[in-house]
Amino acid sequence: MMVLALMLAVALVAITVAAVLGRVDGSLPEPTSALSYVPLPSDRITPEDIVALRIDTGLRGYRMEQVDEVIDRLADEIALLRRQLPTESAQHPEPAGQADAVDPAAALDVAARELYARPAGPAPATDVQEP
Secondary structure (H helix, E strand, O other): OHHHHHHHHHHHHHHHHHHHHOOOOOOOOOOOOOOOOOOOOOOOOOHHHHHHOOOOEEOOEEOHHHHHHHHHHHHHHHHHHHHHHHHHHHHOOOOOOOOOOOOHHHHHHHHHHHHHHOOOOOOOOOOOOOO
16 A cells, blocks of 8 residues: 555656646657758858868768758859859950950869869879979
8 A cells, every 4th residue: 555655646746747847738849950960151152161061961871952952052153153254254354465265164164074084092193302
Protein backbone atom coordinates (compact mmCIF):
# COMPACT_ATOMS: atom_id res chain seq x y z
CA MET A 1 0.00 0.00 0.00
CA MET A 2 2.89 2.31 0.83
CA VAL A 3 4.44 1.73 -2.61
CA LEU A 4 1.16 2.64 -4.34
CA ALA A 5 0.89 5.87 -2.35
CA LEU A 6 4.50 6.76 -3.22
CA MET A 7 3.90 6.13 -6.96
CA LEU A 8 0.73 8.24 -6.81
CA ALA A 9 2.65 11.07 -5.13
CA VAL A 10 5.42 10.95 -7.76
CA ALA A 11 2.84 11.00 -10.57
CA LEU A 12 1.05 13.95 -8.97
CA VAL A 13 4.33 15.88 -8.68
CA ALA A 14 5.22 15.08 -12.31
CA ILE A 15 1.83 16.32 -13.55
CA THR A 16 2.16 19.50 -11.48
CA VAL A 17 5.65 20.22 -12.86
CA ALA A 18 4.44 19.56 -16.42
CA ALA A 19 1.51 21.92 -15.93
CA VAL A 20 3.78 24.65 -14.57
CA LEU A 21 6.17 24.27 -17.51
CA GLY A 22 3.30 24.35 -19.99
CA ARG A 23 3.65 20.81 -21.32
CA VAL A 24 0.18 19.60 -20.41
CA ASP A 25 -1.62 21.24 -23.34
CA GLY A 26 0.03 18.84 -25.78
CA SER A 27 2.12 21.46 -27.56
CA LEU A 28 5.68 20.78 -28.56
CA PRO A 29 8.60 23.16 -28.11
CA GLU A 30 9.87 25.03 -31.13
CA PRO A 31 12.13 22.79 -33.21
CA THR A 32 15.83 23.48 -33.12
CA SER A 33 18.15 23.01 -36.03
CA ALA A 34 21.72 21.77 -36.17
CA LEU A 35 22.02 22.92 -39.77
CA SER A 36 24.88 25.31 -40.52
CA TYR A 37 23.63 26.56 -43.91
CA VAL A 38 23.36 30.33 -44.27
CA PRO A 39 22.09 31.46 -47.70
CA LEU A 40 24.13 33.77 -49.89
CA PRO A 41 23.23 37.47 -49.54
CA SER A 42 20.57 38.84 -51.83
CA ASP A 43 22.78 41.77 -52.88
CA ARG A 44 26.31 41.57 -54.32
CA ILE A 45 28.25 38.39 -53.58
CA THR A 46 31.84 38.75 -52.43
CA PRO A 47 34.61 36.15 -52.57
CA GLU A 48 34.39 35.97 -48.77
CA ASP A 49 30.72 34.92 -49.07
CA ILE A 50 31.71 32.00 -51.28
CA VAL A 51 34.60 30.96 -49.01
CA ALA A 52 32.35 31.09 -45.92
CA LEU A 53 29.56 29.10 -47.61
CA ARG A 54 28.80 25.77 -45.94
CA ILE A 55 26.19 23.41 -47.37
CA ASP A 56 24.77 20.78 -45.07
CA THR A 57 25.04 17.11 -45.89
CA GLY A 58 22.11 14.76 -45.92
CA LEU A 59 21.72 11.03 -46.14
CA ARG A 60 23.01 10.78 -49.71
CA GLY A 61 25.30 13.82 -50.01
CA TYR A 62 24.69 17.56 -49.99
CA ARG A 63 21.16 18.87 -49.46
CA MET A 64 19.81 19.31 -52.95
CA GLU A 65 17.61 22.34 -52.21
CA GLN A 66 20.58 24.22 -50.74
CA VAL A 67 22.83 23.39 -53.69
CA ASP A 68 20.10 24.43 -56.15
CA GLU A 69 19.64 27.72 -54.29
CA VAL A 70 23.38 28.46 -54.38
CA ILE A 71 23.66 27.61 -58.08
CA ASP A 72 20.65 29.81 -58.93
CA ARG A 73 22.07 32.69 -56.89
CA LEU A 74 25.51 32.40 -58.51
CA ALA A 75 23.94 32.24 -61.98
CA ASP A 76 22.01 35.44 -61.22
CA GLU A 77 25.20 37.16 -60.07
CA ILE A 78 27.12 36.08 -63.18
CA ALA A 79 24.29 37.30 -65.43
CA LEU A 80 24.31 40.67 -63.62
CA LEU A 81 28.07 41.01 -64.04
CA ARG A 82 27.87 40.12 -67.73
CA ARG A 83 25.17 42.74 -68.28
CA GLN A 84 27.43 45.32 -66.62
CA LEU A 85 30.45 44.56 -68.85
CA PRO A 86 29.22 46.45 -71.95
CA THR A 87 28.00 49.31 -69.76
CA GLU A 88 31.35 49.78 -68.06
CA SER A 89 33.30 49.48 -71.31
CA ALA A 90 31.08 52.19 -72.85
CA GLN A 91 31.81 54.48 -69.90
CA HIS A 92 35.56 53.99 -70.37
CA PRO A 93 36.27 54.18 -74.12
CA GLU A 94 39.39 52.40 -75.26
CA PRO A 95 42.39 54.44 -76.36
CA ALA A 96 43.05 54.84 -80.06
CA GLY A 97 44.80 51.89 -81.65
CA GLN A 98 43.03 49.28 -79.50
CA ALA A 99 39.89 48.96 -81.61
CA ASP A 100 40.54 45.25 -82.09
CA ALA A 101 40.64 44.55 -78.33
CA VAL A 102 39.18 41.29 -77.02
CA ASP A 103 35.61 41.22 -75.70
CA PRO A 104 35.86 40.80 -71.88
CA ALA A 105 32.96 38.33 -71.74
CA ALA A 106 34.56 36.18 -74.45
CA ALA A 107 37.91 36.33 -72.66
CA LEU A 108 36.22 35.21 -69.44
CA ASP A 109 34.62 32.25 -71.25
CA VAL A 110 37.95 31.21 -72.79
CA ALA A 111 39.75 31.50 -69.45
CA ALA A 112 37.08 29.40 -67.70
CA ARG A 113 37.26 26.70 -70.39
CA GLU A 114 41.06 26.57 -70.12
CA LEU A 115 40.91 26.39 -66.35
CA TYR A 116 38.46 23.49 -66.30
CA ALA A 117 40.18 21.68 -69.17
CA ARG A 118 43.35 21.21 -67.12
CA PRO A 119 43.81 17.72 -65.71
CA ALA A 120 43.33 17.40 -61.99
CA GLY A 121 46.34 16.64 -59.90
CA PRO A 122 49.42 18.27 -58.50
CA ALA A 123 51.17 21.00 -60.42
CA PRO A 124 54.22 19.87 -62.39
CA ALA A 125 57.49 20.30 -60.52
CA THR A 126 59.87 22.89 -61.89
CA ASP A 127 63.55 23.15 -61.24
CA VAL A 128 64.35 26.61 -59.94
CA GLN A 129 67.97 27.62 -59.90
CA GLU A 130 68.91 30.35 -57.52
CA PRO A 131 71.64 32.79 -58.64
